[in-house]
Amino acid sequence: MKNNQKLFSLILAGVIVIAGVVFAIIMINKRYDNPLASEESKGNCKILECMEQLNGNMSVADINSVIGFEGELKSETELYKTYVWELSENTSIEAMISQKYGTASIEAEFSYDLRPTGADFSRWDEIQSKLKKGDKITYDEFVSLVGGVQGVLDKVDSSSKTYHWYNSDGGYLFGIFNESGYCTLASGRF
Numbered sequence: 156m157k158n159n160q161k162l163f164s165l166i167l168a169g170v171i172v173i174a175g176v177v178f179a180i181i182m183i184n185k186r187y188d189n190p191l192a193s194e195e196s197k198g199n200c201k202i203l204e205c206m207e208q209l210n211g212n213m214s215v216a217d218i219n220s221v222i223g224f225e226g227e228l229k230s231e232t233e234l235y236k237t238y239v240w241e242l243s244e245n246t247s248i249e250a251m252i253s254q255k256y257g258t259a260s261i262e263a264e265f266s267y268d269l270r271p272t273g274a275d276f277s278r279w280d281e282i283q284s285k286l287k288k289g290d291k292i293t294y295d296e297f298v299s300l301v302g303g304v305q306g307v308l309d310k311v312d313s314s315s316k317t318y319h320w321y322n323s324d325g326g327y328l329f330g331i332f333n334e335s336g337y338c339t340l341a342s343g344r345f
Contacts, residue, residue, distance in 0.1 A: 190268070190269040190270070190271060191203050191246070191265055191269050191270075191271065191307065194242075194243050194245055194246050194265070194269060195243055196242040196243055196246070197223075197224065197241070197242055197243065198222040198223035198224055198240065198242055199221065199222060199223030200221070200222070200223070201242070201246075202242055202243075202246040202247075202248065202263050202265060203263075203307065203308065205221060205222055205242070205248060205263075206248070206261070206263050206308045206309065206311065207308060208221045209221055209248075209261050209311055210261075210311055210313070211258050211259045211260060211261065211311055211312035211313030211314070212257075212258060212259075212313050213259060213261075214252075214257065215236075215238060215250070215252060218238070218240070218248075218250055218259070218261070222240045222242070222248065224240065226238035226239055226240045226248075226250065227239050227240075227241075229249070232254075233254065234253065234254055234255070235251050235252060235253060235254060236251075236252050236254060237249065237250070237251045237252075238250050238252070245265055245266040245269055246263070246264065246265045246266075246269070247263075247264045247265075248261060248262070248263055248264070249261070249262050249264055250262075258312065258313040259312065259313070260310070260311075260312045261310065261311050261312070262309060262310045263307070263308070263309040263310070270307070270319075270321045271304075271307065271321060272321050272322055272323040273302070273304050273321075273322070273323065274301045274302055274304040274320035274321060274322045274328065275301055275302030275304070275322065276301065276320075276322055276326060276328055276343070276345045278300045278301070279328070279343075279345070281300060282297070282300050282338075282341055283341070286338065286340070286341060291337045291338075292330075292337060292338040293336055293337060293338075294306070294318070294330075294332055294336060294338070297318075297330050297332075297338055297341075301320050301328065304320060306318030306319060306320050306330065307319045307320070307321075314333065314334055315331050315332060315333050315334070315339070316331070316332050317329055317330070317331050317332075318330050318332065320343075322345060324345065326343065326344055326345030327343050327344060327345065328341065328342070328343030328345060329341065329342060329343060
């Protein structure tokens, strides 16, 4: 009897582990379940994959290494140098790098028709209320509040990441998340 209980416990534990792995794979794939994920790239990574590897403390050489080719110097002022990496006909990454501090503001650029839709903004009042009260909202909680749809990481700098969500009515919502992973600001048009 004890051996049967141990065997049953082992089988149950195995099923739970397998279910967890399958769920994790589904969630990772869901993050890229949008037109941007299928856009081919001239570099080492597609636009969403590149953005996840970049941060605002990278040099131009670091960004070149992640993307897989050298960015084109688009403009230069006393304060900033702006570089562009054309990943495809419809996608690019632009980095504005401070001449003084070396920090970067990196943005994903893509055509409107590649924006994924499907987010649900019906819980906007709840998001707004939590932020006004000072409640901490993690990225995963934010995703849950917009219908389980993953955001598009379209801006990173040295202290934050900005994600956008789009709905089928042409509306959008963005959330800025600090280094600790909490939303500090959210707004949109829907």
